Amino acid sequence: MKSYRWAMVFFLCLFLFSCAKAKTYPLYLHYQPGKEFPSLQQKIGSPLGLPPFKDERPDKLYIGIHTPLHGVSDYFKSDPFPLERAIKESLTEVLSRQRVKTVPMDGWDGEPESLKNVETDSVLMIEIKNFWTEGKAVPFKTNLKTSIRLVVHLGVKKEEKVFSKNISIEKETTFVRLTPEKVEKTLNEILTDIFDTYFSDPY
Secondary structure (H helix, E strand, O other): OHHHHHHHHHHHHHHHHHHOOOOEEEEEOOOOOOOOOOOHHHHHOOOEEEOOOEEOOOOOOOOEEEEOOOOOOEEEEEEOOOHHHHHHHHHHHHHHHOOOOEEEOOOOOOOHHHHHHOOOOEEEEEEEEEEEEEEEEEOOEEEEEEEEEEEEEEEEOOOOEEEEEEEEEEEEEEEOOOOHHHHHHHHHHHHHHHHHHHHHOOO
8 A cells, every 4th residue: 555655656746747847037147347447448449339249159049057856957048138139238338337339330240451441449249159057956956057158359440450359267156056046146247257357458
C-alpha cells in the first residue's frame, strides 16, 4: 500500500512539472554611470550621430535563461526590446547629461572616408556580438554566469579616424535564490563597468 501511494505521488509530481510552462521575464536594462566624464564632449564633440546598432547574435529574442533544479527553465528578454534599442536609449539618456546631443542617422559604413559627409562631429555605432546570462541551479544555490561582448566604433570627424574597441566581460556570481530582479541588477552593473570604462577613454 505504501509503495502504491509513493508511486502515485511520484507520477503526480511528474505530471505537475510537465504541465508547468516556461515564463519569460523582461529585464529593464539601464546604464547608470558610476563616474563623471568631464572631457567627453571635448573628445567626441556634439552633436553625435547614432546610426542603428547591430545585434549580431544568432538568437536575438532572449538575453538569458534560468534553469532550476526541478521543473522548466525561464527566459529573460530585454526591456526595452529589442536589445539594441535598450542599449541605444540608455546611452542617449546618459550622453545628454554629459552635454552631448545625439542625432539619429539612417546608417553608416564605418569608414573614415565617410566622416566628411556626415553632419555631426562624430558617429557612434555598436555591434552586439554576445549578450547572455545563464543561471543554473545546484543544491542550495544558483550559479549565474554572464558574458557580454560589444564592438564599439567611434568615428571622429576632426581626427579623420574611426576608433574601434572590442569590449568583452565575463562574470560569475552565486546566489542562494536567483530572482529576475537580481539578474537585472547584475546585468546593469556590468553595463556600468563597460561604459564607464569606455567613456573614460573612448579613443
